[in-house]
Amino acid sequence: MSQTHHNLEENEQNKGEVQYLFVGNKAGLDNVDKDKINKIINETTQSSEFYKRQQMKREQYDERIKEMKQIIEQTKQDHIKLLKIKKECEEKLDQIKQLTQFDRVWVHFDMDMFYVACELKDRPQLKDLPVAVGGMSMISTANYIARKFGVRSAMPGFIAKKLCPQLILIPCNFEKYRKASDLFKKVLYQYDPNMESMGLDEANLDITDYLQQNNINSDAQIYDLCHSIRNQVFESTGGLTCSCGIGPNKMLAKICSDMNKPNGQFQLINDDEKVKDFMKDLPIRKIPGIGNVTEQILKGIRIDKCSQILERIIDIKICFKDLSFEHLVSSALGIGRSWHEEEAEKKSLSVSRTFQAISTIEEIHQKIHQISELLAEDAKEEQKVGKHLAVSFKNVKFQMRSKSRMLDKYIQDSEQIEKIAKELVKELLPTEPLRLIGIRLSQLIDQNEIKNQGLSKYFAKSDKSLNNSRMQSSSKSSSKRSIGNKNQNSLTTYFSNQENNNSNLNPLQTQNKKLIFNDQNLGNVFNHQETSNISLKTSEESKLHPNNLIQPSFLSLIDKYESEDQEDENEDSFHENDSYNNIQKQTKFQEIQLNEKNQINGLQQFQLRKFDKQGINESDCESNNESEINDIQNEEEEEYGDDDEEDNEDDDDDLIYLKKILNKNVSERLSQISEKKSQEEKRQSLSDKVNSMTPQFILQSGGSQNQIPSSVQQRETQMIPEPTLQNQQFQSQQINQTQYFQRKSEKSEVSFQQQQSVQSQEYIGMMMSEDSSKLDVRINRNVFPNKMQNEKENSSSMYVYDENAEFMSQQYIEHNSGSQINNKKRIPADALTPQQMEEQLKLKKKFIPRLFECPICFLQLDSYGNATFVNSHITNCMKVQEEKFNKLEQNNSQQNSQNEEKKPVSILNNFNTKQDTKTKQSDKKNRKSDQKKQQKSNFTLDSFVRKQKN
């Protein structure tokens, strides 16, 4: 302990001398040998590309400085403008001054030459020699002996060696530093549990509360406290020293910590005059956020000290944008953030590597491959998935280029990263050899947090509100509210972001953009190679080639009927009527046989059924939240009741189905913003209730009376083999009747004898939404054993099963037709025990992303594990169809050119028109009935098309 004190005091005695000398990177080379050092550096580097690049940048800065000076001169000629600016300056200054706060005490601790100190602790024999941590290419930290030679951090090792040939270079050992850092921070947490930290060797504390609790009032006491904290750090880290600054806000504390480095401390009293004095001669570069470039430019207009910012506030106002101006002015006044910011989630992950220059695409691809794997590793470790990918290059001339893209799905795997990165690279082919490649994944979310981004697009009224209840936790943490980031020295770390949200911090940088990569025929850099891969990986491609979304056979089908239409107009309605009648018959058959209404509500229905992690499903919501559900149901009926149920009870189910899909998901989806809020509220209250409910599995209802109980469905889910990406062929699996009856007799609460039909379940595909929740897509078909094969599929429903209760329940309610909700046929199954549910969940989690078949065009899509991809396909598919239908309708109305002036715009209109036509022509015949039935069993897009023609 006495040793400790001795060390500290001994070093603090030096502070007068050392104070402005070796104060780190920002101070530049203040050594006596400055000129000599500069000479060596220049000799060492002047022929290098790096040096040339620096020169070029310097010229750019000079250019900008020149422009700024011109603007200042011009403005000063214009007296009216000048007066206006003066007035604005005064107003702003008043505003800014009001932000002054002296009621908090901030302390910034900063370990001295941290990495080197860690190394020297293990190698005390080196402590009197010049030592640096780093390599020949880059030095992280140098001790103070080495700094006397001009060795600094962020200096390449070979230059440092020139400056100081006896310099000892020690490679980085981050584990060691991290451990030491933990010890360091552990001490500080006692004084501020909300401590912010921007790196291994730094910590910002607001110790106001601690001072109050411990009755520490005087400035001297505060000073002594910090001294004792530093002693504790010294003890706890086994002899590492730190420096500290005490000030009224975070920014000032940080600046102060630099004043008496190393192993010293500086206190700035919370007093207006003291702060003013302190800022007066402070070099602008000390202000966090003013870096090399800003410093040079400010110096270019002869502003070196903070006080000059205030003296020449008008020039600053002229040269900088509002918020930059505010930043500079408030900093010069010593105003900074004096409260803690909420810790922000990590926003991006990146890996970049420098290497020996490479030129060929093969080499580039190889690097991309390696970097992708590293990045994927990181992403997995962080449990993050990202939606935005950027590739950046640095060529041998140190020019940077980047290419980025917003993805239509969240990714994490190295294969996915690599694939997209290579696509981006295609458009970024370099003209010069490369020395660095980096890949960054951003728009991150926790891989477990998001739910149902996927299908919500198709089944929700409004895209975003769907995710609300589940997204809340994540949106809190990743919200834009907390701009400041503890891990960064960003401006908002030091300054209030309350008024600076749009801060234009570096207005000095814009004009040089053109100069970079603007020479060397960079226009030819882009290489538009055709993608041979049809799979629709990006929305971009989807937009470019919407027809790719449609299965070729489907397109030919449309063409076929189009041509038939021209040949034989009169027969067009056959198909339609035929299928219509069949459906009607079947419906009636079931109604009679089972004495049930609304058993078969559509040939195809989307039902959304969800299981959340507790196994809650939507029926719970219904029984416990009738009012909410009724509200939503009423909305549903308002929307569809007239068209679907009242006027056309016997309507072809295809029409109902497609109408719903197309209306809800294409037209209506676009016009629902105003409803968002109330829906969100409903969802929230509903999901709250769902959360508080007892988990229970219940029978799936709707679509067919002979629904397989959910428990059986879950078992079946377990039996579906994991498909592999290699197996590009669509996989499906059916429960045969025997299996089904077996299960039914085991589990079902529906009497076996009552069955008039047997439902088989066909596994269509597995999707995974962005958050990795699984969406299990199946078609349930009612099988009537007595019927002929062609006719056996009397009814079928598409189901999407999901784990997520909150959203899916909402979706379920919203997207089930009213009849199903009115029926309330859901029968609670035996409640599963918690263990059973756990087992089921485990098994569910075994599923991997896989192929998905578009319900509209039947194209088999490789979803790459993400529903978003499928979504974009379906969206486009629907759009294309709608266009197609509209076109057909136009042709039709032109041909018929009768009474109608209005051309149908929406699918809904098309449907109505068609149905009218159909009713009129209901006497026509069964010519192509076999074909039709087949197609119908496949979802009847073709029959739909035919109807359009009628």
Place this chain on the structure above:
DNA sequence: ATACATACC
């Protein structure tokens, strides 16, 4: 939304 630049450790 994308590309480039700046800042920080």
Place this chain on the structure above:
DNA sequence: TACTGGTATGTAT
């Protein structure tokens, strides 16, 4: 042999 790597964010288009 020759000037990092990770993250955030500002700025312009």
